[in-house]
Amino acid sequence: MKNTFKAVPVTEDVWWVGAIDWNIRDFHGYQTRRGSTYNAYLILTDTVTLIDTVKAPFREEMMARIASVIDPGKIDYIVSNHSEMDHSGSLPEVIAAVNPKKVFASAVGAKTLKELFSIDREITAVKDGETLSLGNRTLTFLETRMLHWPDSMFSYLNEEELLFSQDAFGMHYASLERFADESDPAILAYEAATYYANIILPYSxxxxxxxxxxxAAGLSFRTIAPDHGPIWRKETGGIIGNYAKWAAQKPEAKAVVVYATMWHSTEMMARAISEGLAAGGLHVKLMSMDEVHRSDVVYELLGAGALAVGSPTLNNHLLPNMADILTYLTGLKPRNLIGAAFGSSSAPLSAPTAGAGRR
Amino acid sequence: MKETEDNLAEMKVEKAGEGIRVKNVPNADLLSRCYELGKAMAEKVRSRL
Structure with a gap:
């Protein structure tokens, strides 16, 4: 069958050669209702360079897109900005197929890739600020450690003012529109915020x-090309401004009340607290963990000033779905919240400990 | 409820007041306390805006 997977031009020299995962619905506990993309980019300059790869099952799709513009064997360099498996899972097979002259990653990335995949060849570690000549173009590497893995780095194509930002500024959104300016702004706003809340928030x-x-470095960006979701061009300041806003976690006049209920007592309390919050002038989002997903709660907490959490007692503990959301939230470290706990229990308030009745 | 409060403390959430726990079904007085707790939370948030 003729190849139907095509590369998409991003600029004169840069092509999107990633893969679309229409069906993924869970990313480590984050519900991805609109699927995702794994973005890889091909720089077609004097030195042909592939930026990142894709999740292992999508390797053939990526290779087909590459082959639509160039013989994959002509790839000189591969740069791994992020070694997480959705961007590196196909790397060992791509290296074997392409045999590039060099593979580059941050120092931690080089070590991580070798540990993850037992890659039996040198991976060149690059330093923060180091440049790499691609002949008529230059890449500059920017270490972004812990955004969101220890290995993470950005690559900046100087002449094009194009930032390959790995997971930053991305979103989980499968579509055939490759650019943000071709996409529905409401979906982008929601998915970018949800992505930030569920992945980037702890690193604010x-x-x-x-x-x-x-x-301070005076870098400007004509294009931001993330590893997931649409590419930002024409207007890149908006997503950077949103990141600055979300990272500041400045409280707004909004409260989230999250609860679960067994026989509606905790629900009655949640509703009474919500009424009080609204009477106090806050916009309130009341969320039952019996009905919503943990990802939605974190999305709503972006910009919230208050969080009230309610659970009935079950066997001397929280209801399991409340333990779930609290575990998720403590990991994501939302900040600057006013809060309160509430809940109900059926008699006895404190169940006897094991063996107490036998004494 | 201690587990909830421990988690909130780990998130460095500032308590607006004592948490409210009820045995079985909340009565009107208890629901009033919940309402007032909500109002107190809102007041604290608004003082930070």
Whole structure:
């Protein structure tokens, strides 16, 4: 069958050669209702360079897109900005198929890739600020450690002012529109915020530092090409501004009340607290964990000033779905919240400990 | 409820007041306390805006 997977031009020299995962619905506990993309990019300059790869099952799709514009054997360099498996899972097979002259990653990335895949060849570690000549173009590497893995880095194509931002500025959104300006702005706003809340939020202090650093360096971005979702071009300031806002976690007049209920007592309390919050002038989002997904709660917490959490007692503990959301939230570290706990229990308030009745 | 409060403390959430726990079904007084707790939370948030 003729190849139907085509590369998509991003700029004159850069092509999108990623893969679309229409069906993924869970990313480590984050519900991805609109699927995702694994973005890889081909720089067709004097030195042909592939930026990142795709999740292993999507390797053939990526190779087909590459083959639609160039013989994959002509790839000189591969740059791995992020070694997480959705961007590197196909790397060992791509290296074997292409035999590039060099593979580049951050120092931690080089070590991680070798540990993950037992890659039996040198991976060149690059430093923060180091440049790599591609002949008529130059890449500059920016270490972005812990955004969101220890290995993470950005690559910046100087002449094009194009930032390959790996997971940052991305979103889980499967579509055939490759660019943000071709996509529904409401979907982009929702999915970008949900992505930030569910993945980037714990690293917010680092996001603020990175934005400061990039601003001080005077870098400008005509295009931001993330590893998931649409590419930002024409207007890149909006998503950077949103990251600055979300990372600041400045409280707004909004409250989230999250609860689960067994026989509606905790629900009655949740509703009474919500009424009080609204009477106090806050916009309230009342969320039952029996009905919503944990990802939605975190999305609603972006910009919230208050969080009330309610659970009935079951066998001396929280209801399991409340333990779930609390575990998820403590990991994501939302900040600057006013809060309260509430809940109900059926008699006895404190169940006897094991063996107490036998004494 | 201690587990909830421990988790909130881990998130560095500032308590708006004592948490409210009820045995069986909340009566009107208890629901009033819940309402007032909500109002107190809102007041604290608004003081930060």
């Amino acid at each position: 202090p680092l996001v603020l530092k990175l934005i400061e650093r990039v601003t």
